[in-house]
Amino acid sequence: MTSHARTPAAQSTAATVLEAQDVARIVDRMAHQIIENVARQGFEVVLLGIPTRGVPLAHRLAERIEVFEGVSIPVGSLDITMYRDDLRLRGVRPLGETIEPAGGITGKTVILVDDVCYSGRSTRAALDAVADLGRPRAVQLAVLVDRGHRELPIRADYVGKNIPTSPSQTVRVNLAEVDGIDAVAVFDKADES
Amino acid sequence: MKNLLSAADLDRDEALAILDTATQMHAIQTREVKKLPPLRGRTIVNLFFEDSTRTRSSFEIAGKWLSADVINVSAKGSSVSKGESLRDTALTVAAMGVDALVVRHHASGAVQQLAGWVDCHVVNAGDGTHEHPTQALLDAYTLRGKLGDLADRHVVIVGDITHSRVARSNVLLLNTLGARVTLVAPPTLMPSAVGTWPCTASWDLDATLSGKEHGDVDAVMMLRVQRERMSGGYFRVSASTPSAMGCHRSVSTCWGRRRRSCIPAR
Numbered sequence: 001m002t003s004h005a006r007t008p009a010a011q012s013t014a015a016t017v018l019e020a021q022d023v024a025r026i027v028d029r030m031a032h033q034i035i036e037n038v039a040r041q042g043f044e045v046v047l048l049g050i051p052t053r054g055v056p057l058a059h060r061l062a063e064r065i066e067v068f069e070g071v072s073i074p075v076g077s078l079d080i081t082m083y084r085d086d087l088r089l090r091g092v093r094p095l096g097e098t099i100e101p102a103g104g105i106t107g108k109t110v111i112l113v114d115d116v117c118y119s120g121r122s123t124r125a126a127l128d129a130v131a132d133l134g135r136p137r138a139v140q141l142a143v144l145v146d147r148g149h150r151e152l153p154i155r156a157d158y159v160g161k162n163i164p165t166s167p168s169q170t171v172r173v174n175l176a177e178v179d180g181i182d183a184v185a186v187f188d189k190a191d192e193s
Numbered sequence: 194m195k196n197l198l199s200a201a202d203l204d205r206d207e208a209l210a211i212l213d214t215a216t217q218m219h220a221i222q223t224r225e226v227k228k229l230p231p232l233r234g235r236t237i238v239n240l241f242f243e244d245s246t247r248t249r250s251s252f253e254i255a256g257k258w259l260s261a262d263v264i265n266v267s268a269k270g271s272s273v274s275k276g277e278s279l280r281d282t283a284l285t286v287a288a289m290g291v292d293a294l295v296v297r298h299h300a301s302g303a304v305q306q307l308a309g310w311v312d313c314h315v316v317n318a319g320d321g322t323h324e325h326p327t328q329a330l331l332d333a334y335t336l337r338g339k340l341g342d343l344a345d346r347h348v349v350i351v352g353d354i355t356h357s358r359v360a361r362s363n364v365l366l367l368n369t370l371g372a373r374v375t376l377v378a379p380p381t382l383m384p385s386a387v388g389t390w391p392c393t394a395s396w397d398l399d400a401t402l403s404g405k406e407h408g409d410v411d412a413v414m415m416l417r418v419q420r421e422r423m424s425g426g427y428f429r430v431s432a433s434t435p436s437a438m439g440c441h442r443s444v445s446t447c448w449g450r451r452r453r454s455c456i457p458a459r
Contacts, residue, residue: 094210098220
C-alpha cells in the first residue's frame with residue numbers, strides 16, 4: 001500500500017479541513033448511524049471498501065461498530081477499475097484487490113465505503129461490480145467526504161462531512177493506514193503537484 | 194503500447210503492471226461471474242496459421258471474459274488453403290473493423306510483417322522459432338508465484354533452444370525483470386547467435402544445476418524437443434533421438450538430487 005502514500009498536505013495553499021481527531025469523531029458518528037439503520041435488520045450487513053482509501057475506512061467503521069455494539073460485521077474490498085467508464089481514456093493502471101467478505105454478499109445489505117464522493121461515477125462502477133459478485137438485499141453508500149458536483153443520480157446514505165468545493169479544487173483524504181496521517185485538505189488544482 | 198510483438202517491447206514497469214494485473218485477474222476466475230466489462234464492444238480475431246490448442250483457447254477465453262467479441266480464424270478451412278497470401282488475409286480480416294489481431298504463424302517474423310500492414314493492434318501468439326511473448330509472460334507469472342520478486346534470481350532453461358520461440362522470449366523478459374538466465378543445450382540445439390542474447394549458455398547440465406558453473410539455481414525450465422521444426426542432423430546418428438519425456442526424466446533426476454541445495458529455504 002505504500003506506493004499509494006502521498007505527502008500530507010504541507011503546502012501553504014492547502015486548506016486543512018479535517019484534522020485527525022475530526023476524522024475519528026466523524027467515523028464514530030457514521031458507525032452510530034449505520035448501527036441505527038441496520039440494527040433492525042439484525043445486522044445482516046457487509047462493508048465493502050473501494051480501494052485505495054475506502055478499504056481502511058471500511059475496516060475502521062467495522063471496528064467502531066464492534067466496539068459500540070459488540071457485533072462483528074464482515075468487511076471486504078471491491079476493485080472497480082475494470083468497471084470504470086473512463087478506463088480507455090486514462091490508460092493502464094494497476095488493479096486493486098477485490099476480497100469478498102466472509103459469507104458473501106447475497107441477501108445482505110451491502111454498504112459501499114469510499115473516501116470522497118464527487119461525480120458519482122466511481123459509485124456507478126461499484127454498483128456494476130457488486131452485481132457481478134452477487135445479489136445483495138440492498139446497497140448503500142458511505143463516504144467520508146461529499147464534495148458535490150454529481151454527474152449521475154447518486155447520493156450517499158452516510159456522509160462524514162459535506163465540503164463545498166469548486167470543480168477546480170482537489171480534495172485530499174489522507175488516512176494513517178495508507179499515508180501515515182489522518183487529514184482532509186482542499187487544494188487548488190494549480191497548486192497541486 | 195500498440196502491439197505486443199516481442200517480449201523486448203515491454204519495459205520493466207510495463208511487464209510488472211501486466212503481471213500484477215494478472216494476479217488480480219486470477220482471483221476473479223474463482224468467482225461465479227467471470228466476465229468483466231473493459232473490452233465490451235471490441236472485436237478480436239485470433240488468426241492462427243499454425244496449430245494450437247492452449248494458446249488459441251486461452252486467447253479466446255481471455256477475450257470473452259473481458260467482454261470482447263472473439264472470432265477464431267485458422268488457416269485450415271479458411272481461404273489460406275485456397276492460396277490467399279498472408280497480406281491479403283490480414284487486410285481482409287482487418288477491413289472488418291477488427292480492434293485487435295492475435296496472430297500465430299509458422300514463419301519467424303511473419304507477425305511483425307503483418308503488424309506493418311494493418312492499423313489495428315497486433316499480438317504475437319508465436320511466430321516460427323522467433324518469439325512467443327505471452328507465453329513468456331505466463332512463465333514469468335508462474336515463476337513469480339513461486340519465487341516472489343525475480344530480480345537477481347537465476348533461471349536455467351534446458352532443452353531445444355534453437356527451435357524454441359519460448360526460450361527467446363523468456364530470456365528477454367526474465368532479463369527485463371532482473372533475473373539471470375542460463376541456457377543449457379547440446380551444441381546442435383543451441384542457437385549460433387546465443388552470444389548476442391542477454392544470458393549465459395552452457396553445454397553441461399550437471400555443472401549448471403550444481404551451481405558450480407554459473408551460481409546457484411532458483412528454477413529450471415524444461416523445453417521439449419521440437420521435432421516438427423527439425424530438418425534432420427541435430428542428433429548424432431549413433432545416438433537415438435531423445436524423446437521429450439526422456440529429456441525430462443534425466444533432468445528431473447538430476448534436479449531432484451540437488452533440489453535441497455538449489456531451492457532457497459522459504
